[in-house]
Amino acid sequence: MSVRDEGRQAIRKLKPGRLVIASHNAGKVREIRDLLAPYGIDAVSAAELDLPEPEETGTTFVANAELKAMQAADLSGLPALADDSGLCVDALNGDPGVYTANWAETPNGRDWNLAMQKVEDALSTKGPDASRDAHFVCVLALAWPDGHVEWFEGRAEGRLTWPPRGTVGFGYDPVFVPHGHERSYAELDPAEKHAISHRADAFRQLVSAVF
Numbered sequence: 001m002s003v004r005d006e007g008r009q010a011i012r013k014l015k016p017g018r019l020v021i022a023s024h025n026a027g028k029v030r031e032i033r034d035l036l037a038p039y040g041i042d043a044v045s046a047a048e049l050d051l052p053e054p055e056e057t058g059t060t061f062v063a064n065a066e067l068k069a070m071q072a073a074d075l076s077g078l079p080a081l082a083d084d085s086g087l088c089v090d091a092l093n094g095d096p097g098v099y100t101a102n103w104a105e106t107p108n109g110r111d112w113n114l115a116m117q118k119v120e121d122a123l124s125t126k127g128p129d130a131s132r133d134a135h136f137v138c139v140l141a142l143a144w145p146d147g148h149v150e151w152f153e154g155r156a157e158g159r160l161t162w163p164p165r166g167t168v169g170f171g172y173d174p175v176f177v178p179h180g181h182e183r184s185y186a187e188l189d190p191a192e193k194h195a196i197s198h199r200a201d202a203f204r205q206l207v208s209a210v211f
């Protein structure tokens with residue numbers, strides 16, 4: 001049996017509540033719960049299990065997603081699904097990219113208004129004609145306690161808007177307008193975001209490979 005078939009068998013055996021969402025970001029956990037809901041998997045988050053937040057030492061989305069998923073699977077003895085994601089701005093050569101969360105760090109915790117302002121400031125140094133094109137990346141990694149791990153990469157294209165708009169969602173949602181829309185991610189209903197988001201794109205691939 002291939003590793004992937006073993007993975008499929010393992011996930012079919014999951015009982016509700018037997019999957020760890022290996023994230024400490026409440027916004028992500030909410031979205032991943034929504035995406036899992038049709039599959040009858042009532043997952044538990046790493047924060048709810050009091051699992052420690054691993055240091056994200058990878059330099060790629062894949063490396064960080066894998067290390068978060070593998071640590072949670074190892075510590076919990078349960079399959080674990082991690083998400084590493086970020087905003088990549090064309091005119092900034094893909095920054096903040098893997099370091100998207102770091103741009104929000106302050107001595108008093110993360111400040112998303114500051115992070116969005118930093119992106120806008122960086123873009124303004126490129127001049128008024130700089131491209132405002134950007135995309136979100138999401139890598140979902142699914143790990144089993146035996147160390148087996150597979151990952152799926154999703155993407156959503158769009159452009160940056162300023163000033164920030166909307167109150168739904170989290171992180172950089174208020175400055176990202178997905179292609180084909182006039183409203184920012186933070187002005188879309190959760191169901192609308194799930195139809196087009198980078199996270200939903202990665203999740204669709206995971207579902208077709210694993211469920």
Ligand SMILES: O=P(O)(O)OP(=O)(O)OP(=O)(O)OC[C@H]1O[C@@H](n2cnc3c(O)ncnc32)[C@H](O)[C@@H]1O
Pocket residue numbers: 022023024025028053056068083084085086087100101136169170171172173185197199
């Ligand atoms: O590592 P975990 O615990 O999952 O949570 P995190 O917030 O640290 O997550 P990342 O390390 O993957 O950092 C990615 C950042 O990119 C941002 N981001 C990712 N997906 C997003 C989305 O759908 N909408 C807005 N911002 C998003 C968000 O601010 C995240 O903090």
Ligand SMILES: [Mg+2]
Pocket residue numbers: 056101
């Ligand atoms: Mg993180």
